[in-house]
Amino acid sequence: MRARPLPHASASPAPPGPARRLGALWRKTSLRHARNQPWQTLALVAILGLGVGGFLSIQMANRAAVTGFEGFTDAVTGRSTVTVEKAVGAFSAGELGRIRDTVGLRPAEVVPLVEGEAATAGTDPGRPLRLLGVDLVGIQNAPVADSSADLLPPPGEEPGLWSILRDRRSAWVAPEVARREGLSPGETWTIRARGEEHALTVRGVLPPGEGGVSVPPNLVVLDLAAARSLLDRGGVDRVEILVDPELPDAEALRRILAEELAGVGGGAWQVLLPGQQQAAGAQMTAAFRLNLLILSLIALLVGLYLIALGMDAAVVKRRREIGILRSLGLTAGEIRKLWALDIAALALAGTAAGLVLGSLGSQLVVRAVARTVNTLYLETTAASAQLQAGDVAMALLLGLGGGLLAAWLPLRDAASTPPAQVLSAGRFRPGLGLLRRPGLGLVLVVFGLAVLWLPPVPLPAGSRFPVAGYAAAFAWLIGGTLLVAGIVRPVARALAGRRSLPPALRHGFQRLRAASSRHRLAVAGLFVATGMALSMGIMVGSFESTVVRWLNVRFQADVYLSAPDAGGQPGVPFATVEWLEAQPEVRAVLPSARFPVPLEGRTVLLAGARYPDLLEEEEFLWIEEPLPLSAQPADADSFAVVNETFRYRFGKGQGDRVTLTTPAGPRTLWIRAVKADYGNDRGLLETDLRALRSWFDIPFYTNAVIHTEPGAPIPLETWRARETGLQFLRQGELRATALRIFGETFTIAQAIQVLGLGVAFAGLALALLTIIREDAASLRTLRCLGLDERRIAKVLATEGAGLAAVAVLGGLVLSLALAALLIFVINRQSFGWTLLYRLPATEMALQAVAIVATGALVGWLCARSTRARDRPSSPDS
Amino acid sequence: MMTSPVSPHQPSRLRRTLRHLGTGALALGTMAMGTFAATASPGASGEPPAVPARTDDGFPVPQPGTAFSFPRDHGSHPDYRIEWWYLTGHLESVGGTTGTPESARNSPDGGGRSYGFQVTFFRYAGPLPEEEDSLPAADPLAGDRQIFSTHVALADIDGGQFLQAHRMDREGWNAAAATDTLAVRHGPWSLALADPETERMELVFSTGPDSHARLTLTPQQPLVVFGEDGTSRKGSDPAARSYYLTFPRLEVAGTLTVHGKERIVSGSAWMDHEVSSQQLGDDLAGWDWTAIQLEDGRSLKAYILRREDGTPSPFSRLVWIGPDGSQTAFRPGPDFQWTGIDSWTSPHTGTSYPSTVRIDTRDPATGQPVSLRLHPRLDDQEVRDPLADNAYYEGACSVSSPSGLRGLAYLELVGYGPHGLPGGLR
Structure with a gap:
């Protein structure tokens, strides 16, 4: 059946084109409706916005968390470095010399770094800070420009270089720290580290990073000597090898240096190329990002659901209008086009609202993400989520596409139902086949x-x-x-x-x-x-x-002894454990050391514990009960108890062997048992502490558990007073x-x-x-x-x-x-x-x-x- | 064309650092010339004034009559404010890595190529605290008492290139100088006494990503100690003096790699080791200095201290050094005249240097006048010091004379152009 033209259309001296006619119709119907029913229209736009915004906020938060993590490494080290880390302990002057001699006359600069945790004191105490110690003089020989260490004041300004080098309190703070703490150059600022308060002099605010690298918001830079003194480091924590990125063969040089350094360091040094650092970061966040992905997709479904309901509601509310239009002679196709236009306009408005909502929402969600990442892994800079072109495209796809898709079925029903039936407000025939x-x-x-x-x-x-x-x-x-x-x-x-x-x-x-x-x-x-x-x-x-x-x-155990996350000692001294063992209230002290080591291209947590004593004192959740030590093969250097994650990731379980590269040479561990341990998701490989100490130069224990005599009072305050940099916690x-x-x-x-x-x-x-x-x-x-x-x-x-x-x-x-x-x-x-x-x-x-x-x-x-x-x-x- | 290995990022940062030293760390290369010795001639002002034990800022002053002990005194003297080990030399490749000088001279891989080099390790002490023990203990990895600064330059005469590098570090894991022997290390560069008997030394340095040298230097003539009673006067101020030790003739052998191509080299070098706590006087505008090695085995050290009014300071000297270490010194006058006869203008800084020089003196062997002409072997040998926003000329030269004397020299020209004389040396 051919549609009759509308009365107003026949009066026109020159019949308008289909597009103009559609536009005129849309203004007379949809816009009028929007004016007459503003709250309904706003509600529909809000529903669309909520659907789009929910999905976007999680996507943006996800991205912010990941880039924040990567950005931290970049800001500290630049992007052209080979990183040398130690499995355990610090680099001594002798080891630094070995690194320098290995690099030799090649165009690369050896930069030692000290890193540590601290916390704010004063009016807003307890906020975590990341301390970075760098040699303010030596860093200036660096061949790359994207390290954020050009901290010396202009010539002629006081204090001069000697004063700064000799003042162990000089500090440069991240802009965020300066803003939050209200700091400006010259001011004295108190932080808490190693269980004590330290007064610092703010010499400046760190410049914004170059090359898109952002300064971590909680970063505090000190001179290397100052950082070593404040954190009581025996050596340096990390060494960066900076290679001039403008060299034509910079990449090859990095690879060669990495290989040679790994060889010189044996198992004691872990050498990472830039790509490997990013891979390590990606590995650490991969599982977490997977969870966020699934949440994003579920949010997408929920968003589509909301959009479908909203559109359906819109169609239903205007069914009478559709019936009238049909009575006036519009075809079902014309009505669908009119509504497509209407829905597109609503969807665009909803998408815009969704972008706003998504951005706002992401700022809220990102805090949860950052907190989660921090808790699981490490401090990140996931402090803001930026809207990108891809987000806008995704929002349009979801808002416009989802809106049209969701409205299509109810609209099809309404448009194709005979006018009399539509006007009678009877039920639609079922359309969602x-x-x-x-x-x-x-x-x-x-x-x-x-x-x-x-x-x-x-x-x-x-x-x-x-x-x-x-x-x-x-x-x-x-x-x-x-x-x-x-x-x-x-x-x-x-x-x-x-x-x-x-x-x-x-x-x-x-x-x-x-x-x-x-x-x-x-x-x-x-x-x-x-x-x-x-x-x-x-x-x-x-x-x-x-x-x-x-x-x-x-x-x-009754009491747990550890180094606090921020502002304390780096570990539990051997002497502390020995002293505790001599206390009359103490039945047993079980120290353990743990640190990450490379294994088959990945990183696992290697731990040492006093195993015979541990098995006597404590119970475990065994996935596979320990085999007797008599079953240990003759060619194994020691046994290991692994956690479930290790078994799953490395495909090795009870009775299998693992060979570790250690400073003492390769060592083979025989897997004796598998236990449940939710402490990490990288895999735990726990062996006898004595064996571990004979292979690695361990400067201190990571923690210790203390079993006291039954009924004996625990003099916790006395212990805390004696060991101020350590943390004693009751069960x-x-x-x-x-x-x-x-x-x-x-x-x-x-x-x-x-x-x-x-x-x-x-x-x-x-x-x-x-x-x-x-x-x-x-x-x-x-x-x-x-x-x-x-x-x-x-x-x-x-x-x-x-x-x-x-x-x-x-x-x-x-x-x-x-x-x-x-x-x-x-x-x-x-x-x-x-x-x-x-x-x-x-x-x-x-x-x-x-x-x-x-x-x-x-x-x-x-x-x-x-x-x-x-x-x-x-x-x- | 000259290439510089110095990163474009470095200058402002390094300059800033060096200015902070505030102790005259500028024009580093120039300090190596500073043998302001009265040597064998009388002092400029007649009766020598009493020598103070310390400078105004508390550093010890080199004292006349000090007995040197080696190898200890080849090592560092960290109590003094300034110290440097300065080496210049002239090298010639002997072809590839296995050739002999005879076979290599015409070999296609570069035998017979000529090079000049300059390496100067400087040590600066920071200001002394008003009260002893007021400073915390120095960090052994990153000290706050001494800073090391090193300049390295390599002139590829036949290749027409002048390569240079600089670095600065505080004392610690990456920069140190032993106090009991000669063992100076700064980053990857080092100078060390390998054999106390022969006083053979080993020098390692680099001037860029793929240019470096490993050289052995063996003294061929006795060590020379300049100055009255073992101290070298630097001006009218009695505290302005130094311990000044020179090896005027070192035989050099080793390998030199330029742009990735390694060659065996041999040649001759000059080394100064100077220790002081106070340098120049206030009225100086700059100086021209040279160390000449004649083919007949004799050496000369000559310098003109240029005052602001253009006249030479009376502490300017020319010293003939015999193969046995004997010294004959002349003050400016009929027996010592220095004339710039041609100049070169730097395309980098616009500074004009009188780099072709005539020195008129008297040959102590014959008693006859002699005119030595120094001609740069490479025009562009300007050291542009990113540490101090300073530039000076430190160039390899050939030496000739109408009387038939021939040799090689290093010429140092300081205080020209906008840079002037580094005030910190005063």
């Missing part, structure tokens, strides 16, 4: 089960990508969506026939028996959001249960600290859980409002049949609660499956950890009840809101 295919959903669920057998994909940096886990997760998400959407009608049919139910409830279920595509969409979205939120809860609960159990086993204190740290690592997961629940509630409310508004005619019919408002409210409350219940039940199943997937597949493949599977049943039940109750409440509120609108005197006003 996909949601009516539970069989396909079942296939996807089975597919998810099948791919679980796939192994993880190894990544270049040494991590593994749990492809099976993610594939199964998405198969289950989509499949579950189809299944849940498909069972609304059968469930409602079964319940509606139950005579034992009150009439209002039966009536509600009868409405669901004829559930529309919109009902299915609402259930599907709620199902995804509920499943995501609840699975996060299970994940966090399981992790916490595991950690608590592990901490209970791990921390069995309870340490467990609380450990739990706090582990809690912080899941800050972001909890944030996502809250977001998911929020979306679930909002989505449910929006969907019900849309459905009930669409179905106003049937409500009027009910009223005409004599149902009072209370019964109508009960009917709608039943409809809402029924929808929510189906979604929540499905979401519960999904959450159980997703949580199992996270715990048994994704986490194990990413971290190598086996976690306990713990259901926070009460919490989950409360959340489920809350969602169902929300459904009922929304239905009830909708009934009330439509009562006034649907009075016979003012029908459909």
Whole structure:
């Protein structure tokens, strides 16, 4: 059928082109609607913005965390360096000489560095600071310009060079430190390091980094001598070999130097090229970034869900307008184009709002990310998230594409339905065909089960990508969506026939028996959001249960002795352990040393403990019980106990052998047992302390546990007073600290859980409002049949609660499956950890009840809101 | 064309650092010329004034009559404010790494190529504290009492290139000088006494990414101690004096790599070791200095201290050094005249240097007048010192005379152009 032209169009002397005609129509319909209903329009834009912004904020935060981590290394070392580190201890003057002699006359500068932790004192105490000691004179021979060490004042300014070199308090602070602490050059500033307060003189604020390298916000630079004195270092911590980047063969020279230095240092030195440093950084954050990726993708789904609901609501609200346009002769195609234009305009506005929301949100999320990264790995500069062109493109794709996609199905229905039917405000014929295919959903669920057998994909940096886990997760998400959407009608049919139910409830279920595509969409979205939120809860609960159990086993001693993270000694002196052993209250002191070492191109934590004593004093969570020492092969230098992560990452378990490169030469360790240890995700290789000390020059212990005599008072204050730079913690204190740290690592997961629940509630409310508004005619019919408002409210409350219940039940199943997937597949493949599977049943039940109750409440509120609108005197006003 | 290995990033930073030294760390190369010795001739002002034990700022003053002890006095004297070990030399390649001088002279890989080099290790002491023990103990890795600064230059005569490098470090793991023997090390560069019996030394230095030298230097003539009673006067101030020790003739052998091409080299070098706590007087505008090695085995050291009014200071000297170490010195006058006869203008700094020189003197062997003509073997031998924003001329020269005397020299010209005389030396 050919459409008749609109009256105003026929009056035009020169018929406008299709585009102009569409534009004129859009102004007369959509813009007028927007003016008449500004709050509705704003709400739609806000929904779109929320969907776009949620996804963007996590993406941007993710990127900020990673670049911040990489930026730290760059800012300190420049980008043209070979880094030489020691597995344990500091570089002595003799070793520095060996490095210099190895470099020889080649065009490279040897730069020793001291690094340490400190904290602010004074009015805002406890903020962590990173101290960097660099030779202010020697660094000026450096052939590269991107080291941020040109700190000397202009000639003629006081104090002169000699004064600065001789004043061990001279410090240069990062701009962020200066701003936060209100510092300016010349001022005295007190920090806390090694358990004592130190007054520094601020000589200047560090210049912004060059070449895009940012100065870490908590950086404080001291002269090498000052840093060594303040941190009580016997040598230097790290040596950078700076190669002039402008040399034509700079890269080759770096490789040659790295090889030679590794040879000279034996196993005692770890030599890293720039790429390897970045790889090390990438390795450290890989697992964490994987978690963020999955969260981003789930956020994307949630965003699409919100957009779909919003668009659906918009279409429903203007169905009368669509019917009128159809009556006036517009074809279904013209209406679709008109609405595409309308939706594009809304989506653009929503995308813009999403970009703003995303940027704001990322600033909040990035703090959680930074805290998580800090807790897991190290200090980062993840302090800001920058909007990039890619973000805008992604926002447009999500907002515009998602908006059009989400609106397409309801619009198709509205545009193709005959005008009389549309104007009658009757129900749409079901348009979301996909949601009516539970069989396909079942296939996807089975597919998810099948791919679980796939192994993880190894990544270049040494991590593994749990492809099976993610594939199964998405198969289950989509499949579950189809299944849940498909069972609304059968469930409602079964319940509606139950005579034992009150009439209002039966009536509600009868409405669901004829559930529309919109009902299915609402259930599907709620199902995804509920499943995501609840699975996060299970994940966090399981992790916490595991950690608590592990901490209970791990921390069995009465007192724990360690060097504090900031402002203390670098380790526990041997003499301290000997002194403690001589105390009458002490039954046993078990020191341990641990430090990272390279192994098969990756880094593991090598530890030494007094093993015979340790096994006597403490219990372990064994994954594989220790073999008897008599089984140790003759060619093994010692035994090792590894953690589960090590076994998983290196594929070596009980009875296998590992060969380490040590300063004393290669040493073979026989793996005697595998234990559960959630202390690190790089792999732990623990051996006998005496053997370790005979291979490595260990200057101090990392920590020690103290078992006291039963019933004996613990003179903790006396010990603390004697060892001011060390940290003594009772069992309870340490467990609380450990739990706090582990809690912080899941800050972001909890944030996502809250977001998911929020979306679930909002989505449910929006969907019900849309459905009930669409179905106003049937409500009027009910009223005409004599149902009072209370019964109508009960009917709608039943409809809402029924929808929510189906979604929540499905979401519960999904959450159980997703949580199992996270715990048994994704986490194990990413971290190598086996976690306990713990259901926070009460919490989950409360959340489920809350969602169902929300459904009922929304239905009830909708009934009330439509009562006034649907009075016979003012029908459909 | 001259190439410089100095990074374009370095100058401002290094200059800033050196200015902070504040003790006259400028024009480093020039300090090596400073044999302000009265030597065999009487002092400029008649009766010598009493020598103070310390300078105004508390450093010890070199004392007349000091007995030297070797190899200890080849080593460092950290109590004194300034000290340097200065070496210049003339090298010739003998071809490849295995050739002999005869076979190599015409070999295609560069046998017979001529080079000049200058290496100067400087040590500066920081100001003394008003009260002893008021300073914290020095950090053995990064000290705060001494700073080392080193200039290295290599003239590739046949290649027409002048390569130079500089570095500065505080005393510590990367810069040190032994006090009991000659063992100076600064970064990858070093000068050390390898054999106390023969006083053979080993010198290692580099002037760029792929240019470096490993040389052995063996004295061929006795060590010369300049100055009255073992101290060399530098001006009318009685504290302005130094211990000044010179090896006027060292045989050099070793390898030299220029732009990645290694050659065996041999030749002759000159070495000064000077220790002082106070240098020049206030009225000086600059100086012209040379160390000449004649083919007949004799050597000359000559310098003119230029005063602000253009007249030579009475502490200017010319000293003939016999193969046996004997000295004959002349003051400015009929037996010592220095005339610049041609100049070269630096394309880098615009400074004009009187780099072709005629020195008129009297040959103590014959008693006859002799006119020595110094001609640069390479025009561009300007040392542009990034440490001190200073430039000076330190160049290899050939020496000839109408009377048939021939030889090689190093010529140092300081205080020309906008840079002037480094005030810190006063």
